[in-house]
Amino acid sequence: MTDSSIPTLLNRLLRLIGFFVVLATTAGTANFHRPWVLAVSVVIWVGWAIFVLCPPDAVGLERIYLCAMAIGSVAAAQETGATISALVAVVAALSQVRQPRMFGWLLTLAVILGLCVSVAIAGTSVTGLLGLLAGVAVLALMGWSRRQARISAEQNRLLVEQNRVIRAERDRAAALAERGRIARDMHDVLAHTLGGLVMQLDAADALLEAGEVDRAAERVRASHRLAVSGLEDARRVVGTLRSEVFDLPTELRRLAEEHRGAGGQLLLQVETDPQLTNEQATIAVARAIQESLTNARKHAPGQPVTLALRGAGEELEVLVSNPMTTRLGSLAASGVGAGLLGMRERLSAVAGTAEAGREGDRWTVRIRVPRR
Structure with a gap:
């Protein structure tokens, strides 16, 4: 029972x-x-x-x-x-x-x-009739009161059930959002790290064939540093380093060093304080820059890249541009085009935007995000 x-x-x-x-x-x-x-x-x-x-x-x-x-x-x-x-x-x-x-x-x-x-x-007698009618009235009110209590109890039950469903949907949406964030970050980390590794190892292989062992060894050491950096990035994505504050200027210097270490040319122009109040917005900007540099290495290898950070009122504007070229890298055909989509999704979650396209003879990625 x-x-x-x-x-x-x-x-x-x-x-x-x-x-x-x-x-x-x-x-x-x-x-x-x-x-x-x-x-x-x-x-x-x-x-x-x-x-x-x-x-x-x-x-x-x-x-x-x-x-x-x-x-x-x-x-x-x-x-x-x-x-x-x-x-x-x-x-x-x-x-x-x-x-x-x-x-x-x-x-x-x-x-x-x-x-x-x-x-x-x-x-x-009339007194007896009034007594009966009074009894009917009292019992009718008792019945009505019982009905209202049952209605309130049912409404409370439905409200509790509705709140349970809402909490479950909210938790599910939060889990999906977190899963999407991790997937986007892992895509950027892997694309950036593995793309750089491929280029470094290709260069090392070419140097070995040319008999330049010392320069080839330096490329291998650069590959090792890039792999270590990528592993640290991956750990941060899944949350093991979540307690650390994400510092955008430090991240910019790291990305610039990695790009140059992979054989690329990068001109870094910081015309405003790049640090943002919202840490999620800071991470979104860093990942967008990382994805833009990765795409530049894939689609315009050897071309100089300009990375400029400017103040635009209450917004931070980031420009990543490189000259257009018909010479494509070995990684140009890799990927499914999810990088730019993930960049836009990540930035839209922090009220930012990302635009990419041809401007004159250069390919430009324009990123805008509120400072607060």
Whole structure:
């Protein structure tokens, strides 16, 4: 037996007790020599029996037995003493959320009118009638109050469920966003590091064929430094170095050294303070610059690259440009074009933008990001 089944069992037990009370009351007071009294009593008993056994989801059957209990009781209230059935029907009709409000109030009105007629026929005093009506009013308010409490409880349950769903969706969206961020960063790190390694090793191979062993060894050592730097970048992406503050000027110097170490030419022009208040924006700018330098090495090998950082009001503007060339590097055909897309997605998450295209005889990547 579960905890949720206890209220249902208790409710049915109380209904069963009420059934036996009504059965005993009518059996002891009713004059069954009158056929109509016996018929009305049977209607009341059958209504109570269904009231005890009816499944919770039988809405139509519920209306039938409540009407039988209420109308039967007021029809023979003076003969059977079963007025309690009408009062119970009023409470049940008004307290059930699955029944329309109008049904409960119409049943209550029918009970009031029936009791008035029954008392008038029996010649009962006005005081007795007022007592019955007061009882009906009190029980009707009790039923209505119970209905409102059930509605509030259901609304609270739905609200809790909705909040649970919202939290689950929010956590899922946060996980997907973090996964996308890591994927973009890993793409940039791998493209930058492996692209540089390929170029360095190609150069080392060419130098070895030319017999320049010392210069080839220097290329191999540069490859080792690039691999170590890429490993540190990868660790930072997955969070092992998350506690460290990301310093953009330091990162710019590292990227410049790596680009030059890979055989590239780079002119660094810093015309404003490059540090940003938002660390995520700082990381986004650094990754965008890294991706731009990687693309320059892939699509314009040997061409001088200009990296300029300028202040544009409340924004930081970064320009990465290189001359256009028809000579492509060995890595030009690699990748699926996700670098620029990832750059734009990353920058848009911090209210920044990235534009790439031909400007005259140069290919330019223009990055803008708010300073705050």
